[in-house]
Amino acid sequence: MRKAILFLALTLIGCSKVERNDSEATGNHGLNEAVQENSTDTQGPNVAPTAIAGVAMTYAYQFRRPAPQVATTQEKHAQQCEQMGPTRCRITGMEYHAGRDRTIVAQLAFRLVPELARRFAKQGTEQVVAAGGMLTDAKIDSSEKGLMIAAAQRDDASLAAEQKDLAGQLARSGVSAAERTQLQARQASLRDSRRSIAATKADAELELVSTPVTFTYYSGQIDPGFNDGPWLGAIKDGWANMIVGITMMLTLVIALAPWAILLGLCIWIWRRFAQKLGASPKDDA
Numbered sequence: 001m002r003k004a005i006l007f008l009a010l011t012l013i014g015c016s017k018v019e020r021n022d023s024e025a026t027g028n029h030g031l032n033e034a035v036q037e038n039s040t041d042t043q044g045p046n047v048a049p050t051a052i053a054g055v056a057m058t059y060a061y062q063f064r065r066p067a068p069q070v071a072t073t074q075e076k077h078a079q080q081c082e083q084m085g086p087t088r089c090r091i092t093g094m095e096y097h098a099g100r101d102r103t104i105v106a107q108l109a110f111r112l113v114p115e116l117a118r119r120f121a122k123q124g125t126e127q128v129v130a131a132g133g134m135l136t137d138a139k140i141d142s143s144e145k146g147l148m149i150a151a152a153q154r155d156d157a158s159l160a161a162e163q164k165d166l167a168g169q170l171a172r173s174g175v176s177a178a179e180r181t182q183l184q185a186r187q188a189s190l191r192d193s194r195r196s197i198a199a200t201k202a203d204a205e206l207e208l209v210s211t212p213v214t215f216t217y218y219s220g221q222i223d224p225g226f227n228d229g230p231w232l233g234a235i236k237d238g239w240a241n242m243i244v245g246i247t248m249m250l251t252l253v254i255a256l257a258p259w260a261i262l263l264g265l266c267i268w269i270w271r272r273f274a275q276k277l278g279a280s281p282k283d284d285a
Helices: 002-038 067-084 114-130 145-171 177-209 230-284
Strands: 055-065 089-098 104-112 134-144 211-219
Touching: 055 067, 055 114, 055 145, 055 177, 067 089, 067 104, 067 114, 067 211, 104 114, 114 134, 114 211, 134 145, 145 177
Parallel strands: 055 211
Antiparallel strands: 055 134, 089 104, 104 211
């Protein structure tokens, strides 16, 4: 009997160790996957918000590309939208600006069917990263358009009932001219309110059936080395600061050089003129 109890205890201990080792292996595997996902810093987080009925989503992404490639990337994204067809994706805005400081800022605004908006934004980001670019900012917002539509419908129903009541009052006989004027003014105010409510409801319905996606492109150098460590990161930052300092000094020298030359020329002319004035009396004597 004692041997059987001892054997059973040893068996339970061995099973618990196996289960613990399996759980630790599973946890380590999940941790390794998380580390691998975090290593793709240039692509940004892979977050897919849950689609909820009555909730309108808004997507906004910012990318960094070398200056000569900004227009090319913008054109590729525009072509991808056009290939999907106007019923699924359409371009609603486009900007391209080259600044005097040699920086380029461009933007594309889209409207997509809600079920394709997130996928389109993800594919656009992957394309930029695969071409050597970088995702610098991503923002996803939501708004309760379903609640807004329901509130608009309730308000419209209430105003419609009041309009019906006013129509009944105007149809009565014996209504004075002053009272009729007041009732008619109230009717006009109700019509304006209902038109405003209808416009708000239409805008909310549009947000539910078409999702806005915005791509903004900035020119600049790409440095994906977020995991370089403190030493290598400090070296890179120091080198970048030195280059910026040299550039600023050269800019200052180039900007001041014409004025320095002009000042030197004025001093030289003044000295020559002063020497001639000083030599003239001696010559006369």
